[in-house]
Amino acid sequence: MIRRVSTTSCLSATAFRSFTKWSFNSSQFLGESLDSSVSPLLIPGVHVFHCPDVVGIVAKLSDCIAAKGGNILGYDVFVPENKNVFYSRSEFIFDPVKWPRSQMDKDFQTIAQKFSAMSSVVRVPSLDPKYKIALLLSKQDHCLVEMLHKWQDGKLPVDITCVISNHERAPNTHIMRFLQRHGISYHYLSTTDQNKIEEEIFELVKDTDFLVLARYMQLLSGNFLKGYGKDVINIHHGLLPSFKGRNPVKQAFDAGVKLIGATTHFVTEELDSGPIIEQMVERVSHRDNLRSFVQKSEDLEKKCLMKAIKSYCELRVLPYGTQKTVVF
């Protein structure tokens, strides 16, 4: 999303007046835009901030952006009741010539230190490398296929470093041919009750930014999670906390519920219990058999997982308390 501000075209200047007013003025003020061959190229940035609450945080953060000529286009602030924490997420556009990428990090870091922030993350999608992720799955691959197709369509802004599975797949299957075509490696790591080959998995994924479990049916131990140290996102085809564990669709079918759902959440040591990121439902009735329960579940899973990963990549997901998330 790159926007160009030009002084040569009065029409475009007028049309975008309200939008570019501030950066135009600041450019004019600094005398740069008068020379149309050096029109500033504005690129988007996102900053999330999480710290103990005090007076003046928004003022400081917004001033930091404005002082470097950045224009804030969206701002979300959340301070929960009875809780002394502050969350904000700002979307802004800026001129990387006036505010170099490394300087941006430093400037926000200064504020982060000032407010003892638990979290301060900046992301400039057009400059920063894409998130590197590994996808893990077992036998069911509808979620993986959905993610690969969305990635191919440019709807999933990540770099898929590899796919890991505890099931073998023949080379002439759709998935294997797709992965080969795109140069994404597939690693078959068989697990047993005794050996979850976590060290091998760790070796393969240690350089990724986060992991996605797309119907990976093995439990990752606390040791693995600590060792990996980064976020792991899982999709569960049930409306947590109902129907944890295996075959949640059959559990739901036997329970006679009238609504089924899917849940995307962060993985913790405890099965299907980490902070929830996104949930979706659909109606079912006596007319649904197990097959249609499964079909509806799979459709929900795909949507729910995609939405969660997209939110995560856009820095919309933040930890809230021990068991919850803020999702801007």
Add this chain to the structure above:
Amino acid sequence: MIRRISERVSGFAKNFPILKSSRFHGESLDSSVSPVLIPGVHVFHCQDAVGIVAKLSDCIAAKGGNILGYDVFVPENNNVFYSRSEFIFDPVKWPRNQVDEDFQTIAQRYGALNSVVRVPSIDPKYKIALLLSKQDHCLVEMLHKWQDGKLPVDITCVISNHERASNTHVMRFLERHGIPYHYVSTTKENKREDDILELVKDTDFLVLARYMQILSGNFLKGYGKDVINIHHGLLPSFKGGYPAKQAFDAGVKLIGATSHFVTEELDSGPIIEQMVESVSHRDNLRSFVQKSEDLEKKCLTKAIKSYCELRVLPYGTNKTVVF
């Protein structure tokens, strides 16, 4: 819902086959004896076999009844048959007790687990008792819907284990409408089930509208009829007390309400209806509770309405068919 067929209204009557059959019997030619057609509902639940629909529909047609809606459900791999028919008929040609007898004959023929006919304009309304504890938003909703004619029941009484002052909205409403309020205080040792049973034994079903005491297996057996409960959580999540707070602490992104039949086990009976709403980090406990309460009211009213319209049937041990 009473429809009068008159030859004066030719546009409407023209498309109405009943008119033809009346003419066939020579009745409608005299406009002062136009047949009054009234609606009936029949539900049927039996072992599956070939020919049930033919028999049932023939039974209705033979007496001049016109089927306006028909739902049949036969689950996969399950040798049971469910149907629900809505029809209109002339009670002169097909008297009420004859309707019962005719369907009873078919019920016996198929060894039916259930065969119920209801003619809303003739049959007495369902008599229900409402039980609640301290929270009365569900009760208030039901009383208002009842007053508006949207809840086709007779409320015989309201029972609560909380006292209410006589100048409160609920008490004044009940007094105005002649509905007795019984304060039946409960303790851990004594749930006063005998007293409750005495008060409700002549009702057709019970509604627990935020009644926070568990009814024992003994009571349920002794009462013998259906008891419908509203739970302000999306079962089977968050059973028990304060499900809105449980949901809030769990950090879910969807909250809901569930109407279900009461069994001995807490919050575990066959589910009738469920509804959800989105929540986010911006919701505090207060808004979780508020959204829950709004859902509860809608969910309970819908379930009771379905029940009164004979749309709810038992399915297996723990499920329902809801037509």
